Amino acid sequence: IFLGTRFQSLLSKLGVPSEVLEFLSKWTDAGEGYPKIPEAKGAISAIRSEAFFIPLYELYLTYGGIFRLTFGPKSFVIVSDPSIAKHILRDNSKSYSKGILAEILEFVMGTGLIPADGEVWRIRRRTIVPALHQKYVAAMISLFGEATNRLCRKLDAAAYDGEDVEMESLFSRLTLDIIGKALFNYDFDSLTYDTGIVEAVYTVLREAEDRSVAPIPVWEIPIWKDISPRQKKVNAALKLINGTLDDLIAVCKPATKKQLVRGAFMYSLTASDLIEMAPHKFVALKFLSDSLYLLMVSQRMVDEEELQFHEEYMNESDPSILHFLLASGDDVTSKQLRDDLMTMLIAGHETTAAVLTWTFYLLSKEPSVMAKLQNEVDSVLGDRFPTIEHMKKLKYTTRVINESLRLYPQPPVLIRRSTGDDILGKYPIKRGEDIFISVWNLHRSPKHWEDSDKFNPERWPLDGPNPNETNQNFSYLPFGGGPRKCVGDMFASFEAVVAVAMLVRRFNFQIALGAPPVRMTTGATIHTTEGLKMTVTRRPQPPVVPNLEMPVLKVDSSVSISEVEQV
Numbered sequence: 098i099f100l101g102t103r104f105q106s107l108l109s110k111l112g113v114p115s116e117v118l119e120f121l122s123k124w125t126d127a128g129e130g131y132p133k134i135p136e137a138k139g140a141i142s143a144i145r146s147e148a149f150f151i152p153l154y155e156l157y158l159t160y161g162g163i164f165r166l167t168f169g170p171k172s173f174v175i176v177s178d179p180s181i182a183k184h185i186l187r188d189n190s191k192s193y194s195k196g197i198l199a200e201i202l203e204f205v206m207g208t209g210l211i212p213a214d215g216e217v218w219r220i221r222r223r224t225i226v227p228a229l230h231q232k233y234v235a236a237m238i239s240l241f242g243e244a245t246n247r248l249c250r251k252l253d254a255a256a257y258d259g260e261d262v263e264m265e266s267l268f269s270r271l272t273l274d275i276i277g278k279a280l281f282n283y284d285f286d287s288l289t290y291d292t293g294i295v296e297a298v299y300t301v302l303r304e305a306e307d308r309s310v311a312p313i314p315v316w317e318i319p320i321w322k323d324i325s326p327r328q329k330k331v332n333a334a335l336k337l338i339n340g341t342l343d344d345l346i347a348v349c350k351p352a353t354k355k356q357l358v359r360g361a362f363m364y365s366l367t368a369s370d371l372i373e374m375a376p377h378k379f380v381a382l383k384f385l386s387d388s389l390y391l392l393m394v395s396q397r398m399v400d401e402e403e404l405q406f407h408e409e410y411m412n413e414s415d416p417s418i419l420h421f422l423l424a425s426g427d428d429v430t431s432k433q434l435r436d437d438l439m440t441m442l443i444a445g446h447e448t449t450a451a452v453l454t455w456t457f458y459l460l461s462k463e464p465s466v467m468a469k470l471q472n473e474v475d476s477v478l479g480d481r482f483p484t485i486e487h488m489k490k491l492k493y494t495t496r497v498i499n500e501s502l503r504l505y506p507q508p509p510v511l512i513r514r515s516t517g518d519d520i521l522g523k524y525p526i527k528r529g530e531d532i533f534i535s536v537w538n539l540h541r542s543p544k545h546w547e548d549s550d551k552f553n554p555e556r557w558p559l560d561g562p563n564p565n566e567t568n569q570n571f572s573y574l575p576f577g578g579g580p581r582k583c584v585g586d587m588f589a590s591f592e593a594v595v596a597v598a599m600l601v602r603r604f605n606f607q608i609a610l611g612a613p614p615v616r617m618t619t620g621a622t623i624h625t626t627e628g629l630k631m632t633v634t635r636r637p638q639p640p641v642v643p644n645l646e647m648p649v650l651k652v653d654s655s656v657s658i659s660e661v662e663q664v
């Protein structure tokens with residue numbers, strides 16, 4: 098294979114077209130004489146099954162850390178070996194793209210950060226990563242607390258009325274409210290209302306998930322798009338969300354100083370002269386009203402910004418990522434910005450919701466872990482809103498999340514496509530191979546974990562480092578690894594810690610009597626098949642729930658919840 102690859106690269110330098118090289122590569126069959134990837138036989142049902150990553154685990158135990166699944170003309174390489182995962186994700190990441198994932202998500206994420214490859218990805222990643230800087234994440238903690246407090250009030254009412262609650266959908270709403278505010282300062286308020294925009298977000302999400310597991314891409318059939326009621330609904334939902342995002346971007350855009358000055362300048366020139374000068378009064382009036390609007394918005398933002406604009410472009414009344422990107426002079430089209438926001442909306446919403454769902458499921462099965470967790474939260478947090486300082490002290494809570502992410506990784510598989518020939522372990526592969534890295538298998542492998550199926554937060558010592566892909570040598574990769582690692586890892590970890598801590602200090606959670614069994618199904622993340630129905634009871638001495646709305650993003654760590662209520 099090396100000879101073949103070198104020969105091809107020589108031919109390529111000599112200007113031989115890529116089509117000819119591809120033909121030659123197939124003809125010479127560079128992999129001949131090398132071992133072939135073991136082929137899992139009779140395994141079509143694995144991909145067809147509801148939660149397809151589960152039968153992949155059985156196949157892993159039979160065929161090992163790398164095997165091939167073939168059905169019809171399609172084949173997939175399934176990787177469950179940490180060193181091969183490291184090679185693909187980190188060491189030779191340049192030779193892999195997002196492949197099928199990018200194709201499936203294109204309709205909703207366009208060239209957003211998750212599906213993007215090549216230069217677009219490189220530029221956008223370099224711009225977006227600084228937006229999630231530490232100071233931003235620290236500011237977000239009060240947002241997490243405020244949103245979780247709204248959920249607490251909802252649960253308090255349910256506990257009082259003796260009603261069971263479906264936690265999976267509540268977690269989904271909690272994380273939607275958080276990510277909307279965090280990304281573009283928009284309050285979905287989905288914990289309170291079922292608005293059109295909330296329904297649209299769910300329609301698009303479900304569609305993205307269904308497409309990711311559909312055997313045939315019916316949505317690509319041209320007429321289907323126009324006649325299928327479902328596709329029509331999806332298109333309408335997309336239009337609504339895109340329109341809302343465009344409006345948010347448009348309103349936030351004049352916030353950049355250059356534009357503010359330009360806006361004001363435009364106004365001062367036109368206000369005095371334009372009506373007289375303009376041949377068409379309507380056009381003049383439209384221009385004038387636009388300019389006035391721009392000036393009003395600009396002036397409001399100038400006032401705020403004069404006071405609050407600082408080095409990191411953090412605006413305390415709007416610390417959103419959108420504001421940061423625009424204020425930091427991100428020179429990008431509105432379409433690209435919208436794609437990135439949409440990508441982060443999806444990436445940062447269902448993932449954290451799924452982590453919370455499975456954490457509470459696991460806690461309901463292990464009362465001793467729950468008791469230890471509640472002890473820590475009571476002593477560290479007491480009756481206070483969490484702050485960044487508490488994050489460092491809520492060590493066991495963090496371990497509970499680490500362990501929940503091991504047992505239920507979100508997403509359970511990572512998808513790649515080889516963009517050149519390569520060698521995986523001892524097996525050569527060609528360009529264009531579709532690869533699934535099974536994080537589920539890595540995280541549950543009996544080779545790497547003692548009692549691998551057991552929920553045991555104690556496996557991570559409290560005084561040890563926070564487990565990640567680097568210190569676990571790619572046996573544990575809850576946020577991926579290499580250059581495409583999650584940009585929201587710290588954000589999401591703190592979000593989950595705050596939500597878990599605030600909920601368990603106030604309530605006990607049990608699977609409701611007569612609730613349907615909790616089974617898994619897949620979309621982009623692991624869902625339950627029929628929800629997570631729980632009975633919520635107040636703890637014997639619950640902290641008081643405030644009746645007043647908390648001030649947005651301004652929660653003082655020294656103030657307790659009961660003090661806030663007195664205010």
Ligand code: HEM
Binds near residue numbers: 446577580588
């Ligand atoms: C990528 C997991 C929350 C934004 C990833 C990847 C994983 C992951 C495994 C790597 C995907 C791959 O290699 O194919 C999670 C989990 C989360 C979470 C488990 C919650 C517990 C978030 C949040 C945001 C976010 C809150 C945004 C604020 C992204 C983006 C990427 C990504 C933009 C793509 C990065 C790139 O390709 O350069 N996430 N994520 N994620 N995540 Fe997260």
